[in-house]
Amino acid sequence: MDRRTFLKMSAMAAATTAAARLAHGEEPALDEQVATRAGDQVQWQKAPCRFCGVGCTLQVGVDQGRVVAVSGDKNAEVNKGLACVKGYHVGSILYGRDRLQRPLKRDGDDFVEIGWDEAIDIIADRIEADPQGFGVYGSGQWTIPEGYAVQKFMRAGVGSNHLDPNARLCMASAVTGFLSVYGVDEPAGTYTDLDECDVLIMWGNNPAEMHPVLFSRVVDRRARGEEITLIDLGTRRTRTTAHCQHYMEFEPNTDLAIANGIAHLLVKNETYDEEFVEDHCNFRGNSDPLTLLGQQITFEEFKERLEKYTPEYVEEVSGVAADDIRLLGELFGNRDLRITSLWCMGMNQHTRGTAVNALVHGIHLLSGHFGRPGDAPTSLTGQPSACGTVREVGTLAHALPGGRVIANEDDRKACEEHWNVPPGRIPAEPGYHTLKMWEDFCTPETEGGEIHTLWVQVTNPGQSLPNLNKIFYPARELDEKFLIVSDVYPTATTKYADLILPSAMWVEKSGVVGNSERRTQQWFKMVEPPGDAREDVWQVLAVARRLYDRGFAGMRDRDGQFLFTFEDEEQSQIPVWDYQRFHDTNVDRHLYEDYRPLTHYKQKDVAPYDELVRHRGLRWPVVQNDDGSWEETEFRFAGFDDPYVEEGKEFQFYHSPTGDDRALIWFHPYETAPEEPDQEYPLWLCTGRVLEHWHTGTMTMRVPQLRRAMPQAYVEMHRNDARELKISNGETVVLETRRGSMKLPAWIGGRGKPPRGSVFVPFFDERMMINDLTIDAHDPHSKQPDYKKCAARIRKIGQENQ
Amino acid sequence: MxxxxxxxxxxxxxxxxxxxxxxxxxxxxxxxxxxxxxxxxxxxxxxxxxxxxxxxxxxxxxxxxxxxxxxxxxxxxxxxxxxxxxxxxxxxxxxxKQRPGWMDEVERTEELTQRALSERLEHRAYEGAPPTVPHPIREKGYAECMACHGEGLKIDGQLATPISHEYMANCTQCHVPETGSLPAPDERYDELPLDNAFAGLQRWGSGQRAHPGAPPTTPHPETMREDCMSCHGTMARPGLRTTHPWQTSCTQCHAPSATLDQQPVIADLPPVGEP
Structure with missing residues (x-):
């Protein structure tokens, strides 16, 4: 955007603002009143940032009921006083003028305002009519209490397992990776490894933009005179690359070959850690049919399968120079170094996501670069509570809280017991995972579509699902389908909703979230939500109560009591479903403390709520010392730190899939991607994020500083590809795949630099929906789709493709 | 030609x-x-x-x-x-020659101070926010920023403030260009207009003096402003410029605010894991 457009934009914004104020007869004074006040009246309180999975703690300044400033929390271990540009401007996300403020019901092509009472009735009607066809599609942005309430509401109350989150699109493969290697989910290491490592390898990861505060934690060590080797294994040059000593560019999908190449060298040169492997590892290969558990193989078989992954072969497949593969092999072969691997969407949004996750864990285990400070394979998450709410509370189609699974009868019994509901209340059949859920929602009842109603909370599937033409839009043509969306702004999803519920967000409500390093954080409500917007958790409790009042059996426990009963000190029930009474008690604390004992099963003990209030988060397992104090865990499975490792053991993988305290080193072969460039569609298309915007941009596109810095989506392409097509920088072009096409401007030599034959498009812009073009092929275990690789072509506007 | x-x-x-x-x-x-x-x-x-x-x-x-x-x-x-x-x-x-001498006389009036403070706010969402970058950037990394902002530069009436905090390598993590660096205009702006009512804090407050002539306390946090000379040095905006740049131990006389600097941590909180 040039300066004139910018000025025009600003002027227009100001004009609309003024008009909106006139139209609503608003006092124009409020903004100005707050703004001119000095800082001494500001009240400061901690809250984790609303955005990514890093989990920075912020200090939020509130004056006259409005957020007026934000500062990094100096006493927070995660960010040590720093934030990123999104974090610093997070206060503005509350104040976009198009916030949803009233429940809205579809009326033809329009929406009409309705009251909450009617909205709750509509949902209760849909559930009562056919509970098994009711589903909830949630999010890693749900707070832990919200997710837990929905978990209980669905499994024990409605009796439907059709509950899945957007995290399926985000870190499901990391979960299956952890499960297949350690038998239990979530990283062993923490961010402390970033302070201690000598070598940091980023696998298809761009933390300079996506996890900037963590990235700074590493690169700023250099400013203090420390030496650290940064290696970027990527498919395009990014801002991260600029900070790295080594950039190894690989052909998409060949990361498996690279990992195998490293393992090959470790075994061949006998530089693997014999003792560690001998004592703590088993070897594993794929079974037929594929299962997450695979089958036992011997070290000899493992060696044999790696045979062909010589540096030269890996170079041929991946394009990474054989010498670079040798360099990686030497680094891993050196036990004196501390090596941390980081990854995020590059490895997770991958049709071989589980496999590549397992391989990277494997080379760390094989080389013994595990469990010492600085030695860790660490996956990062993208949402503030992907770990806390999705992975720990288990808001997945197949999961229950605390690492339990629906398929396991004992696990179901444990939850039924805890919730005091009769045995058999939780259906034994797992629900539909995200892609299947939405595909089913797009399938007419007459053709076997089971799900008739979906309630979406805190996410925007109309923009973030892959291949929207196949798994999102068709539902709109079907009269029997009903879409309920709780959100804070109009989105690509609310556009298609039948019922829209306005929600409170971030510090308009209290919350508890869990970040990428097993840290659970808590905050209190600080300001009021606008209009009639209400907490997502209240919405769920209100529907539950409405069903209870109508006599819906599922909402009663064994004693006939309402499933969500909160009592005050005199043991009298607090009617929190009545919004006037919702804030009479700390509902978050009740729900969280109800959930907490469920985390002990797999040694994921989260800290008591009251401890969280006093800390900037604590990393589980959090156990109580003899003196009554609570202690967190930085290095899981390591004897020197993890309280659950038996006395005297250096390491103990106490949830080993093989039941012998050993982690599994897997072999997975490299294979080609389901859709690769060909003559017709000669380019690789990769999608992703940018620093300024968070996911689908619902919040950040409404923040002036962020919007102006990155006003719209674009397609990054290589100079020579552009030259061949006679495309100039900034020119609007047509991007096409077999699934759809769109127009967007080309950016040549921009922020990211894809190699020849490769293009990149960010997915934040709801006006240029790249997911009309992406593929819905997914990992066989995690069911996570691959947004990073499909075949595409570009043409100039008005020209046929040659 | x-x-x-x-x-x-x-x-x-x-x-x-x-x-x-x-x-x-x-x-x-x-x-x-x-x-x-x-x-x-x-x-x-x-x-x-x-x-x-x-x-x-x-x-x-x-x-x-x-x-x-x-x-x-x-x-x-x-x-x-x-x-x-x-x-x-x-x-x-x-x-x-645009760098004033240390001994040059410095004019400080309330009006100059107010003007300087509101100029600062033109590039900030609120007092304390990282300033946005009022010029295009070329996406070439930190060296590009440090060329002018390392030591600070005043050229032809334009001031490139020296960084006020310790060196951090990932500049664009916090500081983003006001007009972006995309080469294309946002032609579809009207489909998603920008309209936000956030009203940021404008001033932390004023420094306090024990008596007329006493050195004022620091009215803002020191966090991210460890280098006082960034805003108060000889190149700084009139109104914020110190009258005595030769005195280099600023906190000797100007006491910072513990509250604004988020100190103490939390009363009676034991370190994790210790009694």
């Missing part, structure tokens, strides 16, 4: 463009008008590019024709390498 003609002022170009062309007077006039329009159009067009213009914005006399060296081929470069021309050297000297 076309480049030079474009870069010089309109009247020079007109002088060049009037003779020789065509036979009839009509064509001459027509051509003169076309050229004049083109030249005017060019300058009107460049007006939008404020920063671009300022970077190259030497006045006509600063780059008068007699001083311009002709372009040369690569083979010629060996024998006659480029040197700074005299005019350029002269203007560089003039530019360096």
């Amino acid at each position: 076309t480049d030079e003609a474009e870069q010089s002022e309109p009247k020079d170009s007109e002088a060049q463009s009037t003779p020789v062309w065509g036979e009839s007077k009509g064509i001459k006039v027509f051509l003169a008008v076309v050229v004049a329009l083109a030249v005017i159009g060019f300058f009107v067009g460049t007006q939008g590019e404020r920063y671009e213009a300022q970077l190259h914005g030497f006045s006509a006399e600063e780059r008068s024709d007699h001083d311009v060296e002709p372009a040369r081929s690569y083979s010629e470069l060996m024998d006659t390498p480029y040197r700074g021309n005299t005019q350029w050297e002269k203007s560089l000297q003039a530019l360096s």
Whole structure:
């Protein structure tokens, strides 16, 4: 955007603002009143940032009921006083003028305002009519209490397992990776490894933009005179690359070959850690049919399968120079170094996501670069509570809280017991995972579509699902389908909703979230939500109560009591479903403390709520010392730190899939991607994020500083590809795949630099929906789709493709 | 010569463009008008590019024709390498004079202070927010930023403030360009207009003096502002500039605020894992 457009934009914004104020007869004074006040009246309180999975703690300044400033929390271990540009401007996300403020019901092509009472009735009607066809599609942005309430509401109350989150699109493969290697989910290491490592390898990861505060934690060590080797294994040059000593560019999908190449060298040169492997590892290969558990193989078989992954072969497949593969092999072969691997969407949004996750864990285990400070394979998450709410509370189609699974009868019994509901209340059949859920929602009842109603909370599937033409839009043509969306702004999803519920967000409500390093954080409500917007958790409790009042059996426990009963000190029930009474008690604390004992099963003990209030988060397992104090865990499975490792053991993988305290080193072969460039569609298309915007941009596109810095989506392409097509920088072009096409401007030599034959498009812009073009092929275990690789072509506007 | 003609002022170009062309007077006039329009159009067009213009914005006399060296081929470069021309050297000297001396008298009035503070807020969502970047960036990494902001630079009325906090390598993590760096206009702006009612904190407050003449306390946090000279040094905005830059131990007299600096942590909180 040039300066004139910018000025025009600003002027227009100001004009609309003024008009909106006139139209609503608003006092124009409020903004100005707050703004001119000095800082001494500001009240400061901690809250984790609303955005990514890093989990920075912020200090939020509130004056006259409005957020007026934000500062990094100096006493927070995660960010040590720093934030990123999104974090610093997070206060503005509350104040976009198009916030949803009233429940809205579809009326033809329009929406009409309705009251909450009617909205709750509509949902209760849909559930009562056919509970098994009711589903909830949630999010890693749900707070832990919200997710837990929905978990209980669905499994024990409605009796439907059709509950899945957007995290399926985000870190499901990391979960299956952890499960297949350690038998239990979530990283062993923490961010402390970033302070201690000598070598940091980023696998298809761009933390300079996506996890900037963590990235700074590493690169700023250099400013203090420390030496650290940064290696970027990527498919395009990014801002991260600029900070790295080594950039190894690989052909998409060949990361498996690279990992195998490293393992090959470790075994061949006998530089693997014999003792560690001998004592703590088993070897594993794929079974037929594929299962997450695979089958036992011997070290000899493992060696044999790696045979062909010589540096030269890996170079041929991946394009990474054989010498670079040798360099990686030497680094891993050196036990004196501390090596941390980081990854995020590059490895997770991958049709071989589980496999590549397992391989990277494997080379760390094989080389013994595990469990010492600085030695860790660490996956990062993208949402503030992907770990806390999705992975720990288990808001997945197949999961229950605390690492339990629906398929396991004992696990179901444990939850039924805890919730005091009769045995058999939780259906034994797992629900539909995200892609299947939405595909089913797009399938007419007459053709076997089971799900008739979906309630979406805190996410925007109309923009973030892959291949929207196949798994999102068709539902709109079907009269029997009903879409309920709780959100804070109009989105690509609310556009298609039948019922829209306005929600409170971030510090308009209290919350508890869990970040990428097993840290659970808590905050209190600080300001009021606008209009009639209400907490997502209240919405769920209100529907539950409405069903209870109508006599819906599922909402009663064994004693006939309402499933969500909160009592005050005199043991009298607090009617929190009545919004006037919702804030009479700390509902978050009740729900969280109800959930907490469920985390002990797999040694994921989260800290008591009251401890969280006093800390900037604590990393589980959090156990109580003899003196009554609570202690967190930085290095899981390591004897020197993890309280659950038996006395005297250096390491103990106490949830080993093989039941012998050993982690599994897997072999997975490299294979080609389901859709690769060909003559017709000669380019690789990769999608992703940018620093300024968070996911689908619902919040950040409404923040002036962020919007102006990155006003719209674009397609990054290589100079020579552009030259061949006679495309100039900034020119609007047509991007096409077999699934759809769109127009967007080309950016040549921009922020990211894809190699020849490769293009990149960010997915934040709801006006240029790249997911009309992406593929819905997914990992066989995690069911996570691959947004990073499909075949595409570009043409100039008005020209046929040659 | 076309480049030079474009870069010089309109009247020079007109002088060049009037003779020789065509036979009839009509064509001459027509051509003169076309050229004049083109030249005017060019300058009107460049007006939008404020920063671009300022970077190259030497006045006509600063780059008068007699001083311009002709372009040369690569083979010629060996024998006659480029040197700074005299005019350029002269203007560089003039530019360096924009750094005021330590002993220069400093004017401090409430009005100047207020003006300086509101100028600061033009590039901040609220007092304490990382300033946005009021010029385009080239996405070339931290060296690009540090070239001007490392030590600070004042050039032709434009001030590049020296960084106020310790060196951090990932500059664009916090500081983003105000107009982005995409080469394309946002043609679909109307489909998602920007309209936000956030009203940020404008001032932390004022420093307090125990008595007239006593040194005021620091009215803002020290976090991210460890280098006082960034905002209060000799190059700083009038109104914020210190009257005594030779005194370098600022906190000796100006007490910081524990509250604003988020100290103490939390009362009676034991460290994790210890009694």
